Every structure is written in structure tokens, then in C-alpha cells.
Amino acid sequence: MTHPVDVHVGKRIRHRRWLVGMTQQQLAEKVGIKFQQIQKYETGANRVSASRLWDIADALDVAVSFFFEGLETEARPKEAVPSDILGxxxxxxxxxxxxxxxxxxxxxxxxxxxxxxxxx
The missing domain is CATH 1.20.5 (Single alpha-helices involved in coiled-coils or other helix-helix interfaces)
Known part of the structure; x- marks a missing residue:
């Protein structure tokens, strides 16, 4: 069973990767892993270790905290406009x-x- 935090972090990885116009393959090469692992991170199927998240943040040119932004608001009721609209x-x-x-x-x-x- 996937943990909501892993799913959230995965969405944020995908969001940032997509925003900078990078493919899963390109991100995987920068981090030194296979693109299938990026897919698993982005779906929340696999947890991202702290050191791997550090490498991904570096490759995507964001602070590690970026991947946790908006996490506390996910438990709140849905609004007319989602808090993570750019996700x-x-x-x-x-x-x-x-x-x-x-x-x-x-x-x-x-x-x-x-x-x-x-x-x-």
C-alpha cells in the first residue's frame, strides 16, 4: 500500500520534471538510475530515500523542501481551486x-x- 506522503513527493517530482521540460530518462541519467525507478517514484510505488531525493532536487534545481510543499493542506476538504493546481x-x-x-x-x-x- 502506498503512503500518501510518498504519493505527494512523487507528484511533486513529476510536476517539477515536467515544468522544466525534462523526460524521465533525462532525470534518471542525471541521478544515475534507470528511468523505471523514476516512474516508480512518481507514482509513489517506491519511496525515495533522503539521499536520492537530494540528488533529484539537485538535478531539478530545487530545494528538497519543494517536494513537501502543500503536504499539510492535502488532508483539508477540497476547495473550488486545488491548492496544488500546478500539479x-x-x-x-x-x-x-x-x-x-x-x-x-x-x-x-x-x-x-x-x-x-x-x-x-
Whole structure:
């Protein structure tokens, strides 16, 4: 049975890896392990040791504490907007797409989204 902390840490590894545009294979090579092990870490199937988490944090250019951020809020009731919204692949795709839009059009899109959210 997977532990919720292992699942959370795995999600954060995947989130950061995806955010920096790194594949599982690339991360595995930087850390010196097989990509299948990265897959197991990301699903929470295998626990990440402290030294391995240190290596992964170094490879992904974050502090080790990054992988534990938001952990205390997971036990709370669900909100309209999840506390770890950037942990969702669709949300990250949306953010990347948003910032690829020219600034003038991006501002107009932002204002449209604000008006639509006020109506909802």
C-alpha cells in the first residue's frame, strides 16, 4: 500500500520534471538510475530515500523542501481551486500555452477570463 506522503513527493517530482521540460530518462541519467525507478517514484510505488531525493532536487534545481510543499493542506476538504493546481498536467499545459501568447493578446484573454469567472 502506498503512503500518501510518498504519493505527494512523487507528484511533486513529476510536476517539477515536467515544468522544466525534462523526460524521465533525462532525470534518471542525471541521478544515475534507470528511468523505471523514476516512474516508480512518481507514482509513489517506491519511496525515495533522503539521499536520492537530494540528488533529484539537485538535478531539478530545487530545494528538497519543494517536494513537501502543500503536504499539510492535502488532508483539508477540497476547495473550488486545488491548492496544488500546478500539479495537474492540464493546468500546466494551460499556463504554458497562456505565456506563449503575445502579451497584448494575453492581457485581453486574462480580462475575458476574469469577466467570465465573475459571471459563474
Amino acid at each position: 495537474d498536467k492540464e493546468a500546466l499545459d494551460l499556463v504554458r500555452s497562456y505565456y506563449s501568447i503575445p502579451e497584448h493578446q494575453r492581457r485581453r484573454l486574462f480580462e475575458l477570463a476574469r469577466v467570465l469567472s465573475d459571471v459563474a
